[in-house]
Amino acid sequence: MSEPLSAEQVQERIAISPFIELMGLTVVSADHDSQEITMRMPLKPEFERKRGTGQFHGGVIAALIDTVGDYALGMMVGSGLPTINFRTDYLRPAVNTSLTATARVRRMGRSVGVADVDVIDDQGRLVAIGRGTYAMVTG
Amino acid sequence: MSEPLSAEQVQERIAISPFIELMGLTVVSADHDSQEITMRMPLKPEFERKRGTGQFHGGVIAALIDTVGDYALGMMVGSGLPTINFRTDYLRPAVNTSLTATARVRRMGRSVGVADVDVIDDQGRLVAIGRGTYAMVTG
Amino acid sequence: MSEPLSAEQVQERIAISPFIELMGLTVVSADHDSQEITMRMPLKPEFERKRGTGQFHGGVIAALIDTVGDYALGMMVGSGLPTINFRTDYLRPAVNTSLTATARVRRMGRSVGVADVDVIDDQGRLVAIGRGTYAMVTG
Amino acid sequence: MSEPLSAEQVQERIAISPFIELMGLTVVSADHDSQEITMRMPLKPEFERKRGTGQFHGGVIAALIDTVGDYALGMMVGSGLPTINFRTDYLRPAVNTSLTATARVRRMGRSVGVADVDVIDDQGRLVAIGRGTYAMVTG
Numbered sequence: 001m002s003e004p005l006s007a008e009q010v011q012e013r014i015a016i017s018p019f020i021e022l023m024g025l026t027v028v029s030a031d032h033d034s035q036e037i038t039m040r041m042p043l044k045p046e047f048e049r050k051r052g053t054g055q056f057h058g059g060v061i062a063a064l065i066d067t068v069g070d071y072a073l074g075m076m077v078g079s080g081l082p083t084i085n086f087r088t089d090y091l092r093p094a095v096n097t098s099l100t101a102t103a104r105v106r107r108m109g110r111s112v113g114v115a116d117v118d119v120i121d122d123q124g125r126l127v128a129i130g131r132g133t134y135a136m137v138t139g
Numbered sequence: 140m141s142e143p144l145s146a147e148q149v150q151e152r153i154a155i156s157p158f159i160e161l162m163g164l165t166v167v168s169a170d171h172d173s174q175e176i177t178m179r180m181p182l183k184p185e186f187e188r189k190r191g192t193g194q195f196h197g198g199v200i201a202a203l204i205d206t207v208g209d210y211a212l213g214m215m216v217g218s219g220l221p222t223i224n225f226r227t228d229y230l231r232p233a234v235n236t237s238l239t240a241t242a243r244v245r246r247m248g249r250s251v252g253v254a255d256v257d258v259i260d261d262q263g264r265l266v267a268i269g270r271g272t273y274a275m276v277t278g
Numbered sequence: 279m280s281e282p283l284s285a286e287q288v289q290e291r292i293a294i295s296p297f298i299e300l301m302g303l304t305v306v307s308a309d310h311d312s313q314e315i316t317m318r319m320p321l322k323p324e325f326e327r328k329r330g331t332g333q334f335h336g337g338v339i340a341a342l343i344d345t346v347g348d349y350a351l352g353m354m355v356g357s358g359l360p361t362i363n364f365r366t367d368y369l370r371p372a373v374n375t376s377l378t379a380t381a382r383v384r385r386m387g388r389s390v391g392v393a394d395v396d397v398i399d400d401q402g403r404l405v406a407i408g409r410g411t412y413a414m415v416t417g
Numbered sequence: 418m419s420e421p422l423s424a425e426q427v428q429e430r431i432a433i434s435p436f437i438e439l440m441g442l443t444v445v446s447a448d449h450d451s452q453e454i455t456m457r458m459p460l461k462p463e464f465e466r467k468r469g470t471g472q473f474h475g476g477v478i479a480a481l482i483d484t485v486g487d488y489a490l491g492m493m494v495g496s497g498l499p500t501i502n503f504r505t506d507y508l509r510p511a512v513n514t515s516l517t518a519t520a521r522v523r524r525m526g527r528s529v530g531v532a533d534v535d536v537i538d539d540q541g542r543l544v545a546i547g548r549g550t551y552a553m554v555t556g
Contacts, residue, residue, distance in 0.1 A: 016189055016190055017189055017190070017196060018186070018187045018189075018190050019185060019186050019188060019198060021185075023198070045157055046157045046158060046160075046161045047157070047158050048156070048158060050155055057159070058202075058205055059158060059199075059201065059205045059206055060158055060198075062201040062202060062205055063198025063199060063201060064198070066197055066198045083197050083227075084501070084529055085226060085227060085228040085229065085502070086226070087224060087225070087226045087365050087409065088201070088224060088227075089223070089224040089385075089392055089409065090222055090223065090224065091385040091387075106367075106369065107369040107404070111528055112501055112529075114367055114369065114502075116407075126384070126385070129384060131365065131367065131409055135528070135529070223390055224411055228524075228531055228548065230524040245508065246543070250389060251390075251413070253506055255546075265524070268531070268533075268548075270504065272362060272363055272411065272506065274390070294468055295465070295466055295467055295468070295474060296462055296463045296464070296465045296468050296474075297463060297466060297474035298474070299463070324435045324439045325439075326434070326436060327434055329433055335480070336480075337481070338480060340476065340479040340480060341476025341477060341479060341480055345476055360507070362506070363506040364504070365503070365504045366479070366502060366503055366505075367501070367502040368500055368501065368502065
C-alpha cells in the first residue's frame with residue numbers, strides 16, 4: 001500500500017484519464033482522517049439530457065458517482081481502483097448548476113471497499129446518491 | 140400512453156439529447172414483442188479510462204446501461220422516462236471494442252418499470268450488466 | 279397523508295406482522311424531525327448462519343434493513359409502505375450480538391421515497407448498510 | 418477449489434444452517450453446465466406480511482434471493498460463500514403460493530462472483546428478482 005494521496009495528487013492522477021477530463025472534474029478537498037473526498041463537475045452543453053434545458057443527463061451523474069466513490073478509497077491506498085458494482089439513486093433533477101460530489105469510505109477491507117457518495121447542486125440540495133463497491137487492488 | 144416507438148423513432152428521440160449524442164449511440168433493433176431494445180456505442184478516445192489503453196472508463200458504460208434500460212420501457216410507452224435508480228456490475232474490462240447493450244423489460248407497472256441490461260463486446264463476451272427502475276411518467 | 283407515527287405506534291403496527299414478530303424487532307426511537315427511526319433485533323438461535331456459531335445469517339439482516347428502512351418513511355406518512363427495491367452491503371460478520379438498525383429518510387417524494395439504513399452491533403461497529411426505495415402509497 | 422456439489426449435497430450443506438432450515442428450502446435442481454440452481458420455499462404462517470393475508474413479507478423473499486444466489490456460485494466451488502452485496506427488486510405481491518427461486522452464475526472470477534436470481538410463484542409469475550455479488554472464498 002502506498003501513501004495516501006493529497007487533493008493535488010488525485011488531481012494529477014485523474015488528468016491521465018480522458019473520460020475524467022471530459023467530465024471536467026476538479027478535486028475540491030481530500031481528507032484522510034474522515035476518509036472523504038470532494039470533487040466538482042461543471043455543467044457542459046454536451047452533458048444535457050435535452051438540448052437547451054440546462055438539465056444534466058443522469059448518465060454523467062452516475063459516472064461522477066463512480067469516479068468520486070472510487071477515489072475516496074483510492075486516495076487512501078494511492079491509486080484508482082476497479083469498480084465491482086455501484087448503485088445510483090436520482091433524487092431531484094439537476095438544472096443549471098455545477099455538481100459537488102462528496103464520497104466517504106464506509107469500509108476499507110483487504111479485498112473489497114465500500115464508499116457512499118452524495119451529490120449536491122449549487123443550492124446545496126441533494127440531487128443524487130451513490131453507493132459503490134471497489135476491488136482493493138492497486139497497481 | 141402513446142404508440143410504441145420503432146428503432147428509427149427511438150433514434151430520432153435520442154438525437155435531441157446532447158449527452159446521448161456524445162455517447163454516439165446507434166439503435167440496432169427494437170422489438171416490441173420481446174420488449175427488448177439493442178444499442179451500440181463506439182469506443183471514442185475521450186471514453187478511455189487511461190489515455191492510450193483502449194479501455195472504456197466504467198462511467199460511460201454505466202451511462203450506456205442507464206440509457207438503454209430507459210428505452211426498453213420508453214419505446215413501449217412512447218417516451219424516455221426518468222430513472223429512479225440503477226445498479227451497474229462490471230464483469231470484465233472492455234478494451235478496443237465497441238459495446239452492444241441489450242435491455243429487456245422485466246416489469247412494466249403503472250407507476251414503476253424495471254429493465255435488465257446486458258453489455259457485450261465485439262467478441263460477444265459479457266462486460267457489464269445493469270438493472271434499473273424507471274418512473275412510468277411520460278410527457 | 280395521516281399523522282406521523284410515534285415509536286409506540288410503529289411498535290403496534292409491526293405487531294400485526296408475523297414475520298416482523300419472528301424477527302423480534304423492538305422500536306427504540308422514532309424522530310420525526312431528523313426523520314430517523316431505530317429498531318433492535320435480538321440474536322435468536324434460528325437466525326444463525328451455522329448452528330452454534332452465534333453468527334447471523336445475512337438473510338435476516340437484509341430483512342431487518344428492508345423493514346427499518348420502510349418505517350423511516352412509513353412513520354412519516356402513517357403506514358408501512360411497499361418496497362420497490364433495496365440493496366444490502368455486508369461489511370463485517372455479526373456474531374453473538376443484537377443488531378441495532380437506524381434508518382433515515384434521504385428523499386420523501388410524492389410517489390417514491392428513499393431511505394438509508396446503518397446496522398451496528400453491540401460494540402457500535404458497522405456490520406451492514408442498506409439503501410431502499412419505497413412506494414409512497416398508504417392504505 | 419473442491420468438486421461441484423450435487424443438489425443432494427447442497428441440501429445437506431444448507432441443513433446445518435438454522436436460518437435456512439427456518440426458511441424451509443428444498444433444492445429442486447442443480448445444473449453445473451448451465452450453472453443454475455433452483456430452490457423452493459413454502460409459505461409458512463410466520464412469513465406473512467400481515468396475519469391472515471397469505472402474503473409473503475418481502476424480507477423473507479430477500480433472504481431467499483441471497484441464499485439461492487449464493488449457492489449458484491457455491492455449488493460450483495463446493496461451499497457457501499460470503500455475500501458482498503445484493504439487490505432485491507419486488508415485482509408483484511406473492512400471495513398463497515410457494516416460491517421457486519432460480520439462480521444462475523453471471524460471472525465466476527477468482528475473487529468475486531455475480532449471480533442473478535428470478536423468483537416465481539406457483540402460477541409461474543415473476544414476483545421478485547435479485548442480483549448478488551459474492552466473495553469466492555471457500556473454507
